[in-house]
Amino acid sequence: MEFDVFTLLPEVFPSYLETSIIKRARERNLINVRVHNIRDYTHDKHHMTDDTPYGGGGGMVMKPEPIFEAIETVLGAEPNLPIILLTPQGRVFDQNVAQELSQHPRLAIICGRYEGFDERIREHLVTDEISIGDYVLTGGELPALILIDAIARLLPEVLGDPTGAQDDSHAMGLLEYPHYTRPPEFRGWKTPDILLSGDHAKIDKWRREQALLRTLKKRPDMLEKTELSKADLKFLESQK
Numbered sequence: 001m002e003f004d005v006f007t008l009l010p011e012v013f014p015s016y017l018e019t020s021i022i023k024r025a026r027e028r029n030l031i032n033v034r035v036h037n038i039r040d041y042t043h044d045k046h047h048m049t050d051d052t053p054y055g056g057g058g059g060m061v062m063k064p065e066p067i068f069e070a071i072e073t074v075l076g077a078e079p080n081l082p083i084i085l086l087t088p089q090g091r092v093f094d095q096n097v098a099q100e101l102s103q104h105p106r107l108a109i110i111c112g113r114y115e116g117f118d119e120r121i122r123e124h125l126v127t128d129e130i131s132i133g134d135y136v137l138t139g140g141e142l143p144a145l146i147l148i149d150a151i152a153r154l155l156p157e158v159l160g161d162p163t164g165a166q167d168d169s170h171a172m173g174l175l176e177y178p179h180y181t182r183p184p185e186f187r188g189w190k191t192p193d194i195l196l197s198g199d200h201a202k203i204d205k206w207r208r209e210q211a212l213l214r215t216l217k218k219r220p221d222m223l224e225k226t227e228l229s230k231a232d233l234k235f236l237e238s239q240k
Contacts, residue, residue, distance in 0.1 A: 001155055003033045005144050006070050007111040008049060010035045012141040022149060025158045033148060041069040050114050059115025067110065067121055075108060083108045083126045085117065086140035090129030093147065102154040109147060111140030173226030175219055177210040209235050
């Protein structure tokens with residue numbers, strides 16, 4: 001899968017892209033991340049990418065010319081791929097959106113700065129708007145990395161465990177069950193006996209029930225959106 005990121009701060013990306021799972025995925029050509037500096041597509045001596053808003057008001061607004069030129073130079077005059085604008089006005093990013101976007105072979109991501117974008121970018125260039133939550137950041141670089149990470153780990157072979165992404169919190173519509181590892185007892189706190197039993201059917205049942213219980217306690221709103229079996233519903237009823 002390919003990602004094209006358009007940003008004013010390309011120096012933000014290398015340190016994260018050169019670590020851990022993302023680094024290994026890039027080395028194995030499972031993903032390719034190209035970072036493009038929007039300033040390279042300006043034509044004035046100061047490489048201006050923003051200007052004051054018409055009508056007055058505080059802050060600066062990102063100009064349309066360099067962003068349009070960057071996209072069209074890199075992707076072509078009529079790009080046939082999602083062009084994502086990272087903005088607080090977009091649809092909220094979640095696991096379902098990550099899964100949806102992972103089906104595309106290539107994505108373009110535009111990172112904002114300053115007060116906002118010239119509206120013509122929103123109306124005539126981008127195909128999707130995404131927010132990572134109801135709060136304000138100084139730019140779109142961190143959200144871009146969040147999208148890349150969340151989407152990449154859904155791709156085949158990116159994770160060492162082929163079922164790892166399926167078991168994560170939110171991936172199955174529930175919060176993830178508790179994990180334990182060696183030693184079996186630490187400071188008097190013991191690993192649940194069932195996890196040491198070797199009975200995988202009982203372990204699977206325990207993990208499912210723990211995921212349901214954790215979701216009920218911490219994020220009951222998620223249960224309303226998740227497809228639950230009769231056994232799930234019976235267990236939840238027993239906990240009320």
